[in-house]
Amino acid sequence: MCIMELNKWLAMRTGAYDWSHVHAYAKGLQCTSDQEDLNKEEHLKTCIKRVLKIDLQKANITDPEVLEQxxxxxxxxxxxxxxxxxxxxxxxxxxxxxxxxxxxxxxxxxxxxxxxxxxxxxxxxxxxxxxxxxxxxxxxxxxxxxxxxxxxxxxxxxxxxxxxxxxxxxxxxxxxxxxx
Ligand SMILES: C[S@@+](CC[C@H](N)C(=O)[O-])C[C@H]1O[C@@H](n2cnc3c(N)ncnc32)[C@H](O)[C@@H]1O
CATH class of the missing domain: 3.40.50.150 (Vaccinia Virus protein VP39)
Structure with a gap:
């Protein structure tokens, strides 16, 4: 996942990646209404506390931040x-x-x-x-x-x-x- 793209989507900036095809698919699976579907995306955004870079080759993969389990x-x-x-x-x-x-x-x-x-x-x-x-x-x-x-x-x-x-x-x- 590209950190820059993710931040654009979170901030609803111009040029952010359009996830509407994924919404349409999920909506079809779950039979949700348009409004419920929109709220889901907004809810998802509010759940994201931080966007961190990880490097699996480091001892602490999110150095200098330390993640909890x-x-x-x-x-x-x-x-x-x-x-x-x-x-x-x-x-x-x-x-x-x-x-x-x-x-x-x-x-x-x-x-x-x-x-x-x-x-x-x-x-x-x-x-x-x-x-x-x-x-x-x-x-x-x-x-x-x-x-x-x-x-x-x-x-x-x-x-x-x-x-x-x-x-x-x-x-x-x-x-x-x-x-x-
Ligand atoms: C094929 S992409 C998968 C992207 C993402 N999982 C997704 O579904 O959009 C592989 C990802 O591995 C990341 N990557 C490469 N080396 C890495 C490393 N040492 N630690 C963490 N991520 C790494 C790349 O930045 C790239 O985003």
Missing amino acids: ADCIVTSGLLEAVCQNQNDYIKYFQCITEYLKPQGLLILVGYLKSSYYKVGEDRYHAFTYDECFLRQNLANGGFKIHSWEVLDSKMQSDVTDYKHVVVVTAIKECRVSNLT
Whole structure:
């Protein structure tokens, strides 16, 4: 997520990214009225206390701010972009989930079997993993899977080559093992 774009959206500045297609989709799923839908976006904005930059390679990922543990963490398309290999994934997954309270909810969106993604014309490496690796990593990290959904890619461009999207919700129970 681009910090500058997020701040533009929060401040409702000109040129802020238009999320109306997402609203329309969510509205369809939840059968909410136009007014309820509008209020949801405003409510979401009021829930955001701070926008912080994170760097998973730092000992304190939000240095100089120190975060408390949270009830819920959402991570989407991050680990595959940052990690080079399985060891990185295991390490950075732990970095993120340390900030989740025991019994807290993890919402993870992952892109399976991708090898690259592009930003403009620049091409970046993506860590390739499958469902089996992800399940094992969650179990080793002490997570109990609550829901697991896999959707096939509908990509029709060369921006990335992932084969499936996985949407997982999982509860942090306890750490079992750091090894895969
Ligand atoms: C494919 S993008 C996913 C963006 C975001 N999760 C979203 O759904 O919009 C990968 C993200 O990883 C971030 N990133 C790269 N290296 C990082 C690091 N060491 N620590 C934290 N984030 C990093 C990039 O800034 C980029 O926003």
